Amino acid sequence: MAEQDFRGELGGLTREQMDQFLAGNALARLAALKPDGSPYVIPVWYQWDGEALWFVGRERSAWCRYLENDPRAAVVIDSEHSDPDESGVSVEIPKVTMEGLAEVVEKPNVGGRWVQVAEEMSYRYLGPNGPTYLTSTIQQPRWLIKMVPTRIKTWKGVGWARKYWVDGAGGPSYEEAHGV
Amino acid sequence: MAEEWRGKIGGMTEERMNSYLSGSTNARVAVLDDDGRPYVLPLWFHWDGHAFWFVIRERSAIARYMKARPDVGLVIDDTSVSDPDNQRFFEMPKVFAQGKAEVVEEPNVGGKWVEYASRMATRYLGPNGPDYIVPTLEQPRWLFRMTPDHVKTWEGVGWAKGYWVEGDKGPSYEQVHGN
Numbered sequence: 001m002a003e004q005d006f007r008g009e010l011g012g013l014t015r016e017q018m019d020q021f022l023a024g025n026a027l028a029r030l031a032a033l034k035p036d037g038s039p040y041v042i043p044v045w046y047q048w049d050g051e052a053l054w055f056v057g058r059e060r061s062a063w064c065r066y067l068e069n070d071p072r073a074a075v076v077i078d079s080e081h082s083d084p085d086e087s088g089v090s091v092e093i094p095k096v097t098m099e100g101l102a103e104v105v106e107k108p109n110v111g112g113r114w115v116q117v118a119e120e121m122s123y124r125y126l127g128p129n130g131p132t133y134l135t136s137t138i139q140q141p142r143w144l145i146k147m148v149p150t151r152i153k154t155w156k157g158v159g160w161a162r163k164y165w166v167d168g169a170g171g172p173s174y175e176e177a178h179g180v
Numbered sequence: 181m182a183e184e185w186r187g188k189i190g191g192m193t194e195e196r197m198n199s200y201l202s203g204s205t206n207a208r209v210a211v212l213d214d215d216g217r218p219y220v221l222p223l224w225f226h227w228d229g230h231a232f233w234f235v236i237r238e239r240s241a242i243a244r245y246m247k248a249r250p251d252v253g254l255v256i257d258d259t260s261v262s263d264p265d266n267q268r269f270f271e272m273p274k275v276f277a278q279g280k281a282e283v284v285e286e287p288n289v290g291g292k293w294v295e296y297a298s299r300m301a302t303r304y305l306g307p308n309g310p311d312y313i314v315p316t317l318e319q320p321r322w323l324f325r326m327t328p329d330h331v332k333t334w335e336g337v338g339w340a341k342g343y344w345v346e347g348d349k350g351p352s353y354e355q356v357h358g359n
Contacts (some may be wrong), residue, residue, distance in 0.1 A: 029220055030220075031218035031220040031253065033216075033217075037216060037251070038212075038251035039210035039218045039251060039253040039278075040210065040253045040278065041210040041218075041255045041276075042255055043208075058339070059343075059345055060343045061343065072216075074210065074217065074218040074220045075220065076220045076222060078222050095222065097221065110349060136350075136351055136355075136356045137339070137350075139349040140344065163239065164237050164238075165319065166238055166239065166320055169289060169318050171317060171319065172318070176315070177316060
């Protein structure tokens with residue numbers, strides 16, 4: 001990861017908070033480029049292994065073809081709050097954005113490595129019986145796509161990042177509006 | 181038989197789409213950055229039946245990008261939400277839209293955006309929503325409008341028939357979807 005904006009940024013998540021949030025069941029919204037260069041965004045299951053995001057796509061899904069054609073991708077994973085940790089503390093409005101190049105690890109196939117990734121995802125998104133819900137479509141060919149982010153940004157809470165605040169526009173100061 | 185948990189499968193009627201878009205789900209909005217790469221963020225939106233409206237802070241990169249390259253793609257989706265009248269749940273509703281954004285107002289204080297922001301605050305934050313935005317009302321905002329030239333909707337857990345690959349292996353589409 002070239003840039004690690006998530007470290008120490010005001011309002012950013014710690015690395016631990018980020019990994020914990022990404023282990024929850026929020027969906028990723030993945031943006032790709034259509035052949036005409038315009039953006040296209042879809043909700044999709046993901047798996048984060050600490051280094052890369054993994055995606056499993058149906059053979060005929062347009063976004064997989066788009067990523068094969070042009071690997072530039074961006075992802076946002078956000079939620080109203082994270083799952084509570086062991087002490088019951090959750091993060092309010094966590095957001096993680098990532099940019100990077102997508103890599104096709106497996107072209108559409110039946111029975112490839114994607115099956116294991118899809119099963120791991122299904123536990124997170126559907127619960128302990130997740131894999132049983134997959135069985136009816138497991139013979140449908142899927143792509144396996146990986147994205148190693150070259151840039152990660154995180155944010156939490158409802159406050160503004162300081163840099164967005166225009167001082168002297170009238171109204172309260174940043175500190176007054178944020179109680180700091 | 182289709183399984184109960186799948187909910188209704190298929191596209192939404194326009195009425196049902198309008199009902200869903202009057203809820204409190206964020207849009208995830210993708211634009212192109214200075215290099216033409218995709219950039220995606222969650223944003224509040226207002227849907228007026230024809231166009232999506234966005235109120236954006238002056239210094240947000242997404243506003244600059246949207247002005248420079250007006251191509252926008254967005255998705256509004258949920259796992260499960262009740263409809264505004266609590267009559268019927270939306271199971272895995274999705275609305276995809278693509279089109280060009282236009283700047284309606286450059287960053288300003290007190291413009292037409294205030295009315296849109298207040299309506300959005302009520303939808304997203306509840307009846308007291310407009311009170312919560314008071315401390316930032318003096319912060320300049322952009323007002324953008326995106327009129328979609330392409331909209332696609334989907335509802336339910338099932339696959340659209342067009343995605344199903346028929347072959348020798350595994351059940352048929354009809355066997356899995358019960359119709």
